[in-house]
Amino acid sequence: xxxxxxxxxxxxxxxxxxxxxxVVRSVIREMMERIPxxxxxxxxxxxxxxxxxxxxxxFMEYIQGECAEKQRVYSGKVIFPSEIRAGDIxxxxxxxxxxxxxxxxxxxxxxxxxxxxxxxxxxxxPITNPQFCHVDTLFNFLDYLGAYLQYADVLIAxxxxxxxxxxxxxxxxGLNPIPGYVSWLGSDFRETPEEDLTNIPQEVxxxxxxxxxxxxxxxxxxxxxxxxxxxxxxxLFAKGIRxxxxxxxxxxxxxxxxxxRDHKYLGKQFxxxxxxxxxxxxxxxxxxxxxxxxxxxxxxxxxxxEALERGVPVxxxxxPVLQEIGKDYCDYFDPDDPQEFxxxxxxxxxxxxxxxxxREHIREFxxxxxxxxxxxxxxxxxxxxxxxxxxxxxxxxxVILSARPEALRDTLPFVDAFMPFIEEVVICCxxxxxxxxxxxxxxxxxxxxxxxxxxxxxxxLPKDHEQRNFLLRCLAMRSDxxxxxxxxxxxxxxxxxxxxxxxxxxxxxxxxxxxxxxDRWKGTTGSxxxxxxxxxxxxxxxxxxxxxxxxxxxxMPQVIDRQLYCEMLDKHxxxxxxxxxxxxxxxNYVQYSYPDLLSAEPYVTLGWPGSGTDWSMEVQPQNMLxxxxxxxxxxxxxxxxxxxxxxxxxxxxxxQQKVAKARAEQxxxxxxxxxxxxxxxKYAVEHGExxxxxxxxxxxxxxxxxxxTVDIPLDGFxxxxxxxxxxxxxxxxxxxxxxxxxxxxxxxxxxxxxxxxDQNFELPIFGMRGSRSGKYKLIIEVRCADxxxxxxxxxxxx
Amino acid sequence: xxxxxxxxxxxxxxHIAKDNMESAGREMAPAEESFLITVGxxxxxxxxxxxxxxxxxxxxxxxxxxxxxxxxxxxxxxxxESKERMSDEKYRRFLLTTLVRSGEYTGKGIQLYNxxxxxxxxxxxxxxxxxxxxxxxxxxxxxxxx
Numbered sequence: 001x002x003x004x005x006x007x008x009x010x011x012x013x014x015x016x017x018x019x020x021x022x023v024v025r026s027v028i029r030e031m032m033e034r035i036p037x038x039x040x041x042x043x044x045x046x047x048x049x050x051x052x053x054x055x056x057x058x059f060m061e062y063i064q065g066e067c068a069e070k071q072r073v074y075s076g077k078v079i080f081p082s083e084i085r086a087g088d089i090x091x092x093x094x095x096x097x098x099x100x101x102x103x104x105x106x107x108x109x110x111x112x113x114x115x116x117x118x119x120x121x122x123x124x125x126p127i128t129n130p131q132f133c134h135v136d137t138l139f140n141f142l143d144y145l146g147a148y149l150q151y152a153d154v155l156i157a158x159x160x161x162x163x164x165x166x167x168x169x170x171x172x173x174g175l176n177p178i179p180g181y182v183s184w185l186g187s188d189f190r191e192t193p194e195e196d197l198t199n200i201p202q203e204v205x206x207x208x209x210x211x212x213x214x215x216x217x218x219x220x221x222x223x224x225x226x227x228x229x230x231x232x233x234x235x236l237f238a239k240g241i242r243x244x245x246x247x248x249x250x251x252x253x254x255x256x257x258x259x260x261r262d263h264k265y266l267g268k269q270f271x272x273x274x275x276x277x278x279x280x281x282x283x284x285x286x287x288x289x290x291x292x293x294x295x296x297x298x299x300x301x302x303x304x305x306e307a308l309e310r311g312v313p314v315x316x317x318x319x320p321v322l323q324e325i326g327k328d329y330c331d332y333f334d335p336d337d338p339q340e341f342x343x344x345x346x347x348x349x350x351x352x353x354x355x356x357x358x359r360e361h362i363r364e365f366x367x368x369x370x371x372x373x374x375x376x377x378x379x380x381x382x383x384x385x386x387x388x389x390x391x392x393x394x395x396x397x398x399v400i401l402s403a404r405p406e407a408l409r410d411t412l413p414f415v416d417a418f419m420p421f422i423e424e425v426v427i428c429c430x431x432x433x434x435x436x437x438x439x440x441x442x443x444x445x446x447x448x449x450x451x452x453x454x455x456x457x458x459x460x461l462p463k464d465h466e467q468r469n470f471l472l473r474c475l476a477m478r479s480d481x482x483x484x485x486x487x488x489x490x491x492x493x494x495x496x497x498x499x500x501x502x503x504x505x506x507x508x509x510x511x512x513x514x515x516x517x518x519d520r521w522k523g524t525t526g527s528x529x530x531x532x533x534x535x536x537x538x539x540x541x542x543x544x545x546x547x548x549x550x551x552x553x554x555x556m557p558q559v560i561d562r563q564l565y566c567e568m569l570d571k572h573x574x575x576x577x578x579x580x581x582x583x584x585x586x587x588n589y590v591q592y593s594y595p596d597l598l599s600a601e602p603y604v605t606l607g608w609p610g611s612g613t614d615w616s617m618e619v620q621p622q623n624m625l626x627x628x629x630x631x632x633x634x635x636x637x638x639x640x641x642x643x644x645x646x647x648x649x650x651x652x653x654x655x656q657q658k659v660a661k662a663r664a665e666q667x668x669x670x671x672x673x674x675x676x677x678x679x680x681x682k683y684a685v686e687h688g689e690x691x692x693x694x695x696x697x698x699x700x701x702x703x704x705x706x707x708x709t710v711d712i713p714l715d716g717f718x719x720x721x722x723x724x725x726x727x728x729x730x731x732x733x734x735x736x737x738x739x740x741x742x743x744x745x746x747x748x749x750x751x752x753x754x755x756x757x758d759q760n761f762e763l764p765i766f767g768m769r770g771s772r773s774g775k776y777k778l779i780i781e782v783r784c785a786d787x788x789x790x791x792x793x794x795x796x797x798x
Numbered sequence: 799x800x801x802x803x804x805x806x807x808x809x810x811x812x813h814i815a816k817d818n819m820e821s822a823g824r825e826m827a828p829a830e831e832s833f834l835i836t837v838g839x840x841x842x843x844x845x846x847x848x849x850x851x852x853x854x855x856x857x858x859x860x861x862x863x864x865x866x867x868x869x870x871x872x873x874x875x876x877x878x879e880s881k882e883r884m885s886d887e888k889y890r891r892f893l894l895t896t897l898v899r900s901g902e903y904t905g906k907g908i909q910l911y912n913x914x915x916x917x918x919x920x921x922x923x924x925x926x927x928x929x930x931x932x933x934x935x936x937x938x939x940x941x942x943x944x
Contacts, residue, residue, distance in 0.1 A: 048841035105838050128818055136868045
């Protein structure tokens, strides 16, 4: 079931009900009638980076006034954006642009998780008429709209003219078109007995006791109340017509406020009411001679609908959106021309039969209901369907890319023993190695070779490792030697024990294993590899196409559906030349295109990374079913010293011991990481800021900012995150050392090179292993163009 | 982290609004770079290193946006413009200290990040020191702040 998440933070954070919040409440109420199971309501947590899930039933009671306590509506569950399931919809309906979690930050996060995005847009006035907006609203709105125009899967506008304006903007910005729909705002109108005057204040009844023009809405420059006052002063007063404003004073209206306050007919012929209840507003509408709406721009123009449904004639600005809503039921004038307004008023006053004819015509007006609004919204959201695909079950083949017969010789016996459903292994290898490959295995599985020459068919083979691998794998997808579905692997990915087919495919979906978020990947500390650069290119590719951003190069065998791989290649002609990650491109493509088909799960690999200092683990493998074989780990001093690097019958027992060792080490890393996080939090509480590790390189000088203290586990290490400002792309090498009281080094780290483009990197700093726990002086060294800069801090090694 | 392509979109959108503002005879107060600094900003942290390149006026706008999540009102802008003769570092330190000490900042729950101006301790730290001071000194500080 595709869930729809709606952020209702504003509804719960404010006690008053604004126009938009009225819409949110009404639409959610109607959506709850139609799709209650699919809706999930969210409120931003105080930590500002996650959401609290609401108890929908209690929330509905709250907005209907049946539950007075806001605090009761929370379900107690918290969800991070990255935890929303791929294929589900995040739908913004509220005025969220002023919330602290800016959409420019949130939407890429959601998109990276494969979540679909939809938004209901009321207007684009801050862009088209920024002079009418407060600067904070303007900039918050630029952020919000800019994000949605780049990331939305569906746009819903409150009017066709607004959608037209949005489409013009999309074109101007050079962005891809987004499917757009229109759903007009509904109306709250209900028949009330006119005789019941108990809730109507006396001054309202008195003001409405003679012929009057009514203008409803907050008084702000955009609403153009000034025109009505001009018209009143110029002609209406002389004709005995009253003028009533009903609405609070808004932003930037000091001059108009003074004019209203000082008006000599205020309270006699001219009235200004604020804070009126629904009954009073209804009363004023019903008794108005004319409702005026001289606005410069609107997203919808609700007062027009409210007047028409009560049968009152409307004079409003000649603006596309108002003409769309008011059709021929309204009369129009230029909002910059008070005389035209006066002329229209004089016409109706002088021609009562024409006025009555308008009233007669208005009886045919049919307002849009909230039910219809919600229905159209749901229809639009339903266009974001998740494509369906049935996973193929005939998994019998493994495809390996290799140029190392000896590695293959050591790996295939593991596959032979532990993956009984694999009947054939296809080896993609250099032409010259065909013989060696065929000689490396003589077991139950059929061995087939597919040479580079056959695949390349005259194309040159790239030198770069990542580019070569990706090109060859992509070309292999077109080969008939490959089954429709197969396990893609490498010559050093080994199963550690019996593996069932269901590890790769179930009746409902394919299982894919990730180990990181590729948009957070920083590379191997100190020495970027071809692999890292491939990851960065893949990140850019995925982000450019708004695909999810999980990193699937988990160094373990994974299942591939050839038809889907080819579909991806066909959709992105030339991508095979781009040196991308063969795993992450494919699985993210499938997750985006067929969210229900892919079950994305944490990886199950032993030996990835090879060393705990290589990068911060984002995902911890809970289960280890495969090994990414590193020979160095079996050498003296390595974690698997003394274990067998080759297959023998009964090796499962030994493999379990290796897993136990790796887990223990993993747990230690985890504890060290948690200790460092604890230090950061503690530091933030004590100092009001996160500990700064900053390197600034300006005009050939290096400036180092460090906290006064840092906690390092005595027998372990932490990866200290540094921020770098290096606009001149200077060569930077960073290292650390511990010194004694005489400033003599007592322990030195290993220097790392900072990539010139890096704005962040992590420096692994080890504790004073083998020493007593306590305070040590830690020196951070930065070398730049033969100059060395240093900064010191106290390290608590415990 | 916002990519260059994404930044370009926000920049173009800013210019569309700016052109419309100027067509209406008004000026777009915050500079483009101050706006772009806020795009993609983490909801719970204010990364001061991102503000490093800005000139004094843009820095004021960006610091307000990063720490208080709003742009300075006209009066505040005038006050900061009147102090522009201060050296760059002194000016920035003074601005950041003022903002960090404000009740508005404390209420936002935003953490300073990559603060390369040691000596601008956060609110909690200041409070800790303050609470240990003798009453006389506290009174004097209150008087000065007033």
